Amino acid sequence: MIRRALRARLGSRWIGPLAAGAVALLAAALLAAAGLALAGYEPVAAGRALVSGAFGSWERFASITLVRATPLILTGLAVALAFRAGVWNIGAEGQLYAGAVAAVWVGLAFPGAPAWLLLPGAMAAAAVAGGLWTLVPVGLKFRAGVGEVITTILMNFVAIHTVAWLVHGPLQEARGVFPQTDPVALAARLPRLGSGRLHAGFPVAVVLAGALWWLLRHSAWGFRVRAVGASARAAAVSGRIHTGRVVLGAFLLSGMLAGLAGGVEVAGVTFALYENLSPGYGYTAIAVALLAGLNPVAVLLAAGFFGVLQAGAAAMQRDVGVPAVWVSAIEALVILAVVAADRFLRRGVAGKGGG
Amino acid sequence: MARPAVEMRSVSRRFGPIEALADASLSAYPGEVHALLGENGAGKTTLMRVLCGMLRPDGGEVLVEDRRLPPGGTRAAAAAGIGMVHQHFTLLPSLTVAENVALGTREGSGLRLALDRVHARLAELERVTGLPVDAGAPVAGLSVGAKQRVEILKALYRDPRVLVLDEPTTVLGPQEVDWLFGVLRSLVAGGRTVLLIGHKLDEILRVADRVTVLRRGRTVLEAARQAVDAPGLARAMIGRETTPAGRSAQAVGGAAGERVARLEVVGVRGEDGRMAVREVNLEVRRGEIVGIGGVEGNGQRELALVLSGRLRPSSGTADCPTTVSLIPQDRSAGGLVPGFDLAENTALAFHDDDAHRRGPLIDWAAMRRTAQEIVTGFDVRVPGWRATARSLSGGNRQKLLVGRELARAPDLLVAENPMRGLDIAAAAFLRDKLVELKRGNPSVAEVGGAGGRPAHAPPGIVLFSTDLDEVLDLADRVFVLVRGRLIPVPEEERNPAGMGRLMLGSAGA
Structure with missing residues (x-):
């Protein structure tokens, strides 16, 4: 009965995903608390440390949580857009690294350029590089029918190892001590917002999320993307939609968003390229996008949530001694809970009347 | 008992x-x-x-x-x-x-x-x-x-x-x-x-x-x-009286106009890799209904997709107009997106239509009006305005799809079993619509004048149906499709038994 009552109230497109997310969070929190208690930690203290670590002060929230959330928003948008079009781009991590490489290269190669030229140039290069990084999966998908799930994952490894080679070789810092590049020119860095470490990449990501949401909802292009993703066959049969073109466009744009995430991370946080620059943002992005129900605006919330988790992890480790791996486990629990909640709430609603 | x-x-x-x-x-x-x-x-x-x-x-x-x-x-x-x-x-x-x-x-x-x-x-x-x-x-x-x-x-x-x-x-x-x-x-x-x-x-x-x-x-x-x-x-x-769905006497006949589609020795490979359509030649003219009978799975889907320009033939040439309406057979996975609402499903056909957009943006208000016209015109029973196609019964989905495809003012209409799933009144309505469509709108045709093609010249219509009565009732020219081959039905065989014989006779070919 409860389920039926829930279903009856879930007619709106907004309440459904939000309710699923809330139920999932609650379930994951309970599971995590139980796990922590079993492992001998104090769940309440751990939770308090997590919350204060992420929200303790505006300074901390902006400098840690929002800064962590920024690349997750951009890669989350990348994944959400691709999935909306029915493109299973699992390669946001690799595309992010491609973007980071391009941004660093631009930031190092033109030290004398003015900021108004260098910064947008570096960001554009990052986006283009992310888009280019999808070309191999795109080509294989269209020419040979190879599924993009595998090819985009493989391209992640190519990107990660290419970066390792670059920072040990051609792009290594002039001193040659650490496997990293020199810092990029000041003119290639994103301006800070306020006194903390929050940078202009965050509002850019928020604006892009809003723009993508709006385009998907109101533009003919966005409609085509949604149609192809919802039913490629119906889209093709309508005779008005070139599914191949739509898929291609969404794939490239997805790569560009992920590439931009890499560029923003370099220009706003690291200022240099090194190995493990991304702690798996491109993979967490998949969870972000799914938790958000592939809705770009909800991606902001989902990315914020994972930002909170990651920012709180450090505090939990410091104050209560909970290993940070627990946070990864909690993240995984959230994903599982979301998938389960989603199925639970959706089952039956989709039942069709026949006869 | x-x-x-x-x-x-x-x-x-x-x-x-x-x-x-x-x-x-x-x-x-x-x-x-x-x-x-x-x-x-x-x-x-x-x-x-x-x-x-x-x-x-x-x-x-x-x-x-x-x-x-x-x-x-x-x-x-x-x-x-x-x-x-x-x-x-x-x-x-x-x-x-x-x-x-x-x-x-x-x-x-x-x-x-x-x-x-x-x-x-x-x-x-x-x-x-x-x-x-x-x-x-x-x-x-x-x-x-x-x-x-x-x-x-x-x-x-x-x-x-x-x-x-x-x-x-x-x-x-x-x-x-x-x-x-x-x-x-x-x-x-x-x-x-x-x-x-x-x-x-x-x-x-x-x-x-x-x-x-x-x-x-x-x-x-x-x-x-x-x-x-x-x-x-x-x-x-x-629940009420209906007009008998008898043979519509004036359905057949009428002058066929210019050619709108031509297939020459077209072959189409099906999804399983076999030739689903073989050496098909067909011309369709404005103002005529070409009826193609045959049991399901004899290449109807592939031929309909090629005729409507949705699929390129594997061999031969297909010359089709740009605006082709298609009412596909596989309605569950075909013309409608189950998770889309009425306006969105309407937009599948109209999202790039000038009357339904403002620059690159979709004019959802106009789209809703068109959807409303389809819903009213075809008596689609919907539980609410935001209803998704999934929430409609099969027959109502079908009405929505048919209504949308007829609303596009096509040069060619390709329909696979369009009556199937419709209730008696809706089938009769659609039958009248098809006949009306084929004749064109006289008032509009007059405005067009001699020489120039009128704005709403009647489309050519290709009707695939497993219901031979339906084909015989509506079609000006009749074929059967058997194992991918298109066989013209001669005048003396224009009855269900004769078409049945043709369908069986070539079954071993």
């Missing part, structure tokens, strides 16, 4: 906002073919899925031979002797006939499947029923009629007391229908009960002993065959 083999009492079932079954009752007795009739969306399939345990009813009860069936369990229903032949094939193409039949049975022990036992029982069934099958053949290579036979054998294999068939005749030619009905009669002669869902009244009346009519989820009539006639049943089904 003997006790009923199946009794369903006051069954109700909702799907979200839709009340699929409100108060449906049915009593079917041993030894009878019991027809279940109703418009689309009346709840026929839903009721039968409740019977088979595939759906749990919200209320009411199901009794099989006086024993109450626990709701929502397919195993319990199967154990009670209920077997169902579904409207859509449920066979796995890569498995053989015998393996498909063995699926879900308990032949064999542990890990070993006793296929030899399956083969033996199939041979016995084949002898008893006269249904010929090649038990060792992979299902993928079978004709549609043969697949239907396998579905029936699969159901019979478990020796059901009650056999449910959901619209079994739609994939069969006229001769095969006769043969199927013969089989059904022999089954009930042995004391079984056959429940037959159908929509073609005259066909159903030929074989049924008793009928139950559903209307909007309620049983409105239960009667013996002798007590009813086709007009009375039609009245019961739709």
